[in-house]
Amino acid sequence: MKDLLRIKSLISSDIEALLNQQVKKEAFSSSVYLAMASWCNRNGYDFSSEYFFKQAEEERHHQLKFYKYILDMGGNAVSPEVTGIKQEYNSFREVFEEALDQEISVTNSIKNIYARCMKEQDFVTMEFLNWFLKEQREEEYKARRALELFEVIGEEGTGRWQIDKHVGQIKYDSEA
Amino acid sequence: MIATTELTLWTDVFSTKAGAVYQCDAERCWYVDFAGKVARFDHRNFLKLRKAVYAIDIEEKLLNTTTDPDVEIIFICACDHCYVLSLAQIINLKELLEGTFVMLELNHIIHDRLFSNSL
Numbered sequence: 069m070k071d072l073l074r075i076k077s078l079i080s081s082d083i084e085a086l087l088n089q090q091v092k093k094e095a096f097s098s099s100v101y102l103a104m105a106s107w108c109n110r111n112g113y114d115f116s117s118e119y120f121f122k123q124a125e126e127e128r129h130h131q132l133k134f135y136k137y138i139l140d141m142g143g144n145a146v147s148p149e150v151t152g153i154k155q156e157y158n159s160f161r162e163v164f165e166e167a168l169d170q171e172i173s174v175t176n177s178i179k180n181i182y183a184r185c186m187k188e189q190d191f192v193t194m195e196f197l198n199w200f201l202k203e204q205r206e207e208e209y210k211a212r213r214a215l216e217l218f219e220v221i222g223e224e225g226t227g228r229w230q231i232d233k234h235v236g237q238i239k240y241d242s243e244a
Numbered sequence: 245m246i247a248t249t250e251l252t253l254w255t256d257v258f259s260t261k262a263g264a265v266y267q268c269d270a271e272r273c274w275y276v277d278f279a280g281k282v283a284r285f286d287h288r289n290f291l292k293l294r295k296a297v298y299a300i301d302i303e304e305k306l307l308n309t310t311t312d313p314d315v316e317i318i319f320i321c322a323c324d325h326c327y328v329l330s331l332a333q334i335i336n337l338k339e340l341l342e343g344t345f346v347m348l349e350l351n352h353i354i355h356d357r358l359f360s361n362s363l
Contacts, residue, residue, distance in 0.1 A: 069351055072287060
């Protein structure tokens with residue numbers, strides 16, 4: 069008897085479900101960043117707004133990467149429903165705290181898929197995920213650095229204005 | 245006679261008292277013998293059938309005390325077949341599919357461990 073499921077798809081249905089969950093997570097992240105961009109823009113933090121617009125774009129790019137991978141491997145990519153996006157924030161700092169939380173949750177979820185791949189010995193998906201693991205280093209670094217600015221510059225006086233200006237300049241160019 | 249020849253191409257995957265699932269390698273599909281009919285499912289539709297059946301909350305239906313009949317319509321998009329099943333039949337179909345997928349998984353493991361290495 070032929071292994072028809074394997075012939076049709078390289079990834080197992082469990083991995084496919086996890087990857088689809090990740091597609092949804094990335095779509096959610098993208099929408100959260102968009103809401104953050106809007107909040108920052110409305111409150112006069114234009115550089116931060118621009119920063120979050122870029123982040124939203126990146127998350128969308130990640131979403132499509134997962135989406136196309138599922139399809140290329142013979143799976144069924146599901147276009148996600150995204151609801152429950154928080155639109156209002158209490159402070160400038162809270163926006164960045166939640167951005168970091170968001171990135172940590174994405175890292176955890178990718179680690180979770182990786183662990184499942186290891187169990188199934190799905191080396192192909194593991195290799196695909198390597199790019200994302202590296203990307204998460206950058207994402208978490210940037211989010212953590214933004215929060216650090218609140219500490220080193222301080223929010224008093226023109227602090228928030230300074231922080232906003234510097235958020236736009238955060239870069240991660242480690243060769244490691 | 246023709247029917248017999250065709251049948252020989254089908255491999256038993258799993259069967260219960262309520263029904264059976266066969267695999268046809270030549271057509272790359274499965275035949276589900278259940279609720280008085282034999283229905284052909286390709287890879288996509290077979291997975292959709294599994295998803296639809298697994299999604300039914302049997303416990304909730306058992307505890308439900310409303311007077312509606314316990315009938316579930318399993319309709320799969322872009323598939324020719326549709327099942328109208330009672331609760332008992334749903335339980336049977338779920339059992340059949342669960343067993344089938346365990347067997348398919350087992351077949352996958354055998355292919356993985358034995359055949360791939362010997363090629």
